[in-house]
Amino acid sequence: MEQRVSANLEKLLRVFGDTRVQLATTALAASAITAGVMWGTRRTRRSKRARDLKRNTLESIDFEGDSGFLGIDNEPQNTIVTKHTPVELTPNEESLIREQLARHYAFLGADGMAKLRDSFVVVVGAGGVGSWAAMMLLRSGVQRIRIIDFDQVTLSSLNRHVAATRATVGISKVDALKMSFLDIAPHAQIDARVALFSADTASDLLSGNPDYVLDCIDNMDTKVDLLTFCNKNNLRVISAMGAGMKSDPSRVQIADISDTFEDPMSRVVRRRLKLLGIQSGVEVVYSTEKPGKVQLVSLAESQTEEPGDFSVLPDFRVRIVPVLGTMPAMFGIAMGTRVLTELAGFPTEPMAIKSRHALYARVQRELGNREKDRTAEFGGPQLRMSTDDTGYMLDEIWRGKSAVSGVTDKLALTRWRRDLPMTTSNCVCMTKSEADKHDKISGSPEDHYSPDIVEFVERRLNEEKHISKMR
Secondary structure, eight states: OHHHHHHHHHHHHHHHHSHHHHHHHHHHHHHHHHHHHHHHHHHHHHHHHHHHHHHHHHHHSOSSSOOOOBOTTSOBOOOOOOTTOOOOOOHHHHHHHHHHTHHHHHHHHHHHHHHHHTOEEEEEOOSHHHHHHHHHHHHHTOOEEEEEEOOBOOGGGGGTOTTOOGGGTTSBHHHHHHHHHHHHOTTOEEEEEEOOOOTTTHHHHTOSOOSEEEEOOOOHHHHHHHHHHHHHTTOOEEEEOOOTTOOOGGGEEEEEGGGOOSOHHHHHHHHHHHHTTOOSOOEEEEEOOOSOSSOOOOOOGGGSSSGGGGSSSTTSOOSOOOOOTHHHHHHHHHHHHHHHHHHTTOOOOOOOOSSHHHHHHHHHHHHHHHHHTOOGGGTSOOOOOOHHHHHIIIIIITTTSOTTTOOOSSEEEEESSTTSOOSGGGEEEEEHHHHHHHTTOOSOGGGTSOHHHHHHHHHHHHHHHHHHTTO
8 A cells, every 4th residue: 555655656756847747737827827817807897897887877867857758759858846836727627637536526525635636746766666656646636746766667567567568668667657647637747757866866856845755765775865854854754664575465554653563674764763863753554464475586696796786776675575566556555545635634543553452352351450440439340342342442433542642552441431331432542551540530531631632532432422323
């Protein structure tokens, strides 16, 4: 064995001792080093070209000018719309529009429709969510709309974008929407902006005194910039959280950002806004569906080393989010419905939904404990409310909020007037601490609460008496 090893070593020494072999080995090593340097240089240049292309794309977008909406002469045509942009209709056209909106006039009334038609809204993000929200606002009677998006219609847009067709693939999303809008309401004033929203462009893109801003952006940094700007400038805003990777329509909710749960995007936005001093006052559409059923589409092997080279724009998401096309539409329609009822002055109060069934059982149990302590002076213990009755009172009558403070956490039910029986028509919602104090008061509620609170509670209890006849 040792002899064979020694013999092989001698052969190797003779081979590498040959000057020609040494030269050949040196040449191979030099070639390998050169190839490595060239490959690294090419990869660096490719990354730089990608970054330069994205930067040039951003710089080429005319944030101040027209969108590029093409008319019959293929010349850019766009109207800068504000709250005061006139909407001109002939008597015949007005008659057509009144018939077109007849069902909404029946629902919202003439005064509500006048407010709606006189409004001006801005929709930032014209993708699956924003396109549906804008479309339903237009169909509902809003006549002044600004839509903002930098992106184009692609084939993959056809599963969720309201105006996407094969004929519109390759043109901007806002122009596709504008063409569709003018087919439905030719009199509408549509301001289509091919632009990327940012903190630097916010004052221009959100100018014109809008009555409502709809945030349908899916980039986190940009979303926080928009919400911060609206908060500082007292612009009414509603924001869409993540509709991607969701599939349960029954979990779509409307709530203040402070009342959201289970949704990762809502959690991140809430925390980032809190760092900026904004803890509440931002209404959002989100889903309580627990994430995890599907995952982001994995990058190809060639994309993993420099993933930023493959994003649409700098700092934008690289991996593809799986989207069930119906969910962005539901988010958009929920946003549109909330906005149009607010603009028309039609009262709605979205509930913050948080594990309701367990909550109903707990509140009913605590209500039973409160009733055990009732003395004969106040009719003794009385509890004629089932778990369903408890849920009915919490959600339908009190909208999941304390009648005293409007708080949505740690709620309890108790008698409104101690000398009357405990029934659904004498049941008020408060926080636990408020209910504990309320149970100890002497005299009538009028002696302890402001006239506004008393009037509010009595109005809701009268509403309950009316609804209970139909239960």
